[in-house]
Amino acid sequence: MRLDGARVLVAGATGVLGGALTAELAGRGARPALAGRDPARLARAAEAHPGAPTAVFDAYDPASCARAVHDAAAALGGLDAVVTAFGTVAFGRAAEVGDEVAEHLSAVNALAPAAFLRAALTVMGPGSVIAAFTGVVAEHPQAGMADYSASKAALSAWLRAVRREARGSGIRVLEARPGHLETGFADRPVAGTAPPLPPGGDPRRVVAALADAMEADAELLRTAPDGTPVVERRAR
Template identity: 45%
Template sequence: MTDASGQSFLVVGASGALGSRIARGLADAGATVSAHGRSDESLARLDLDGAHRLTGDLRQPALPQQLVDAATQRHGRLDGVVYAAGVVAFGPAARLDDDTLDDLTLLDFLAPVRLVRAALGVLGPGGVVAALTGVPAERPFPNMAAYGATKAALSSYLTAVRVESRRSKVRVLDLRPPHTETGLATRAIAGDPPSMPTGLEPDAVAARCVAAILGTDTEVASGDFG
């Protein structure tokens, strides 16, 4: 793995199954890490000595900027930002209520967009912005219409920002892992998950994500996770 000594990263959603592993992988590579989670309690389970712990509700518009500012101030610099948070909902599109739609949009699209916007204000040449969009960004699934739409929208946004960021030499990375055994489906904010085949192991998916973050990739498609 590439040596990340001297670099600092902000991982948003670091209390989750993939976010925690990505944060740990970056730290193992030598980076200093600011780790965001929903609460102190959720971050307490993060096995990461010395991590700068940050909390907050990503539905609040000001939080992404506050996280970037806090991480930059803590470490004196910021070399990368990773968005690994999000929620999922299941069920027919006709039955999707407004509260669920709002949360999907806020957490799976608007929060990462706001984070990217904030990060671009501080990242210098060689910096990286990464977000997990997932396989729904590549193809839509029934009973996941709104969830998939937010992921596709985020992927489209990242593609455009990647072109915009060429001059500043900030790399924009779209990570699209296939179904992974993170337990996210069992914590859906609405509906019941469909029957799905066994997903990939989180350790392997996170390791591929870390390699991409520290490498030169600009996207890792679902088929590239093995």
């Protein structure tokens, strides 16, 4: 897809990756719309993009996710891409993590992104892109992160199935599956404490690579063990 002039909704634009991605896309000429859960943080994030439409959503209310997509499409006169860049993490052994935490991770990391992208499929046409951040745990589940890994694997499976469904429609499905990045995400868990982690990759390089992947109609962005982004035109 061509990003110059593209109308792109970034859900989770208040986060480090979502904010950096919104800036990267705008820098390439895209017209962003921003969605977030917190009105004050969302307003702050939107200050860098005067005139950009904003929408508040609640991850536990799929209708609010769909509404954010429809409102952004109405405000921008259509949508060419929708990217979900929100999520949350919890740490701890599976036997010690409560059911509420597991349910929370599933709602925020799998069901809510799917609600955004499901709505996007109904408003977007050929040549458009839906994209989501999963994470390396989707393919390499980690001890002490069973429910986080499971929620990301669920979203990854959803994306792969939808990619097959969407082939005839011309809508591209892009998965960003990076390893650990230096965004502070692991220091903001809803439960537990992160184990000592090696230095993570550079989030700016990852969002630049994600924008490249969108422009190249690629299917997968992952990171090499040293944090270098790798764009794969066809997902395996």
